[in-house]
Amino acid sequence: MGDDSARKRKVRGRKIRSDRSKKEGRKAKKELARKASAARERNGDSPLSPPEDVVPEPFVETDAVASVRDRTTGWLEADQPVHLIGPTGCGKTSLALSAAAERGRPVVWLNGDEAVDTAALVGDHAGGERYTEDDRFVSGVSKQTEIVRERWVDNPLSVAVREGATLVYNEFSRSDPAAHNVLLSVFEEGVLERPGKRGEDRTIDVHPEFRAILTSNDVEYAGVHRQQDALLDRFVGVHVGYYDGETEREIVASHVDLPDEAVSTVVDATRSLRDDLGVVVGTRAAITAAKGLAVFDGGADDSDVSGDIDDELLTEVFTDVLSPKVAGAADAEDGAGIDTVDDLRADIADAI
Missing domain, CATH: 3.40.50.300 (P-loop containing nucleotide triphosphate hydrolases)
Structure with missing residues (x-):
């Protein structure tokens, strides 16, 4: 009888040590997961x-x-x-x-x-992390602890x-x-x-x-x-102001495959419109206009665009590019003197 009790105590002792080992293993895994999460936050998932x-x-x-x-x-x-x-x-x-x-x-x-x-x-706080720890330190007794940790x-x-x-x-x-x-x-x-x-x-x-x-x-x-x-x-x-004409030509040419003469025409028109119109005409507008000309003057093949661009086509392209700026311009400070798209088209035609 005594020998049998001793054997049971030994078995139970091994079981307790085994439970402790598993518990420590779970803690180690959680710690590794937290570190990995922090690393992702600082590297792959960060800005x-x-x-x-x-x-x-x-x-x-x-x-x-x-x-x-x-x-x-x-x-x-x-x-x-x-x-x-x-x-x-x-x-x-x-x-x-x-x-x-x-x-x-x-x-x-x-x-x-x-x-x-x-x-x-x-x-900011992005919700919370909720998990339950199950403690079976004593055989036959289960203790559960719910833990909530805010996630920042x-x-x-x-x-x-x-x-x-x-x-x-x-x-x-x-x-x-x-x-x-x-x-x-x-x-x-x-x-x-x-x-x-x-x-x-x-x-x-x-x-x-x-x-x-x-x-x-x-x-x-x-x-x-x-x-x-x-x-x-x-x-x-x-x-940061608008760059000189040569710089603007290089910028436009880097975005659109057009002949040098066509790029110069677009940039010269842009700089004239910038001086004459009551709306902002930036380098971005020149790039957009050049992209439009690559389609409307030469079709899908940019190489077909000629250096000699028709003034009427240039007027229509710049009207399309700049017309969003005059929407509601009658009530705005910018676009003063330009009440309609027709007014804008007339002013662009005059400048070109």
Whole structure:
């Protein structure tokens, strides 16, 4: 009898040790899963992009373009956030991405609009993780514990600040200024506060390699907000205007396969319209018009497009490209003097 009891105690002892071993194994697996999840958040599932992946294609680099980009990268080296300001369609975004890639650091992209708030910048709780631990430490007794852990997801600003990335904040002035209060401590004290985040990691120390490039349209454009002076004082502003004619010709030619004469005709018309019309006529409009001519003048084969473009066709193409800008122009500040598409067509014909 005694021998039998001893044998049972031994068996039970082995069982307890086996249960402990399994429990420790489960804990180890959970810890590995958490680490893997964190790694994915910081790498594959994060907004981080390698610098070589953000270089605009195509990107034309003339002396004029290189000069503005070198000013931008120079200010970044001086640890100053750069605010690229200029009219729509002048190439601010491409310039910002090119300057960011030049640094050789990861890049984080953020596009501004009315929906951007503080949480969209720094992060927010994304639901909770709920799981049950089943404890069978004592044979025949089961104890279940339900554990709920809130899951926090970092958004672009937090990722860029922590990883020392270059933040490219496009259309910065289209976001509500209230969302940008968190940037004050980033640029002044080198600390990012994450409202809604609890515990010791509520704040992030700004990585010494973190830099920011912001782009905005000129203040007279519709849909932009005046940002707080305390924040604007911490930026340097680099104005990006329309490039010279030769640069614009190279940019258009890099996007559309047209004869040089046709490209020159489009760019010359664009520059004339820019001076004569009451609407914004950017380099982007020249690219779009060239793409239209490649279809309407030469059909599907771009090589059939002639260098001698009919003025009437050029007028119709630019009317199509620019007519969205005069929709409701009678009630808007831009487009002054152009009330209808017919008015626009007449003005384009006169300029061409």
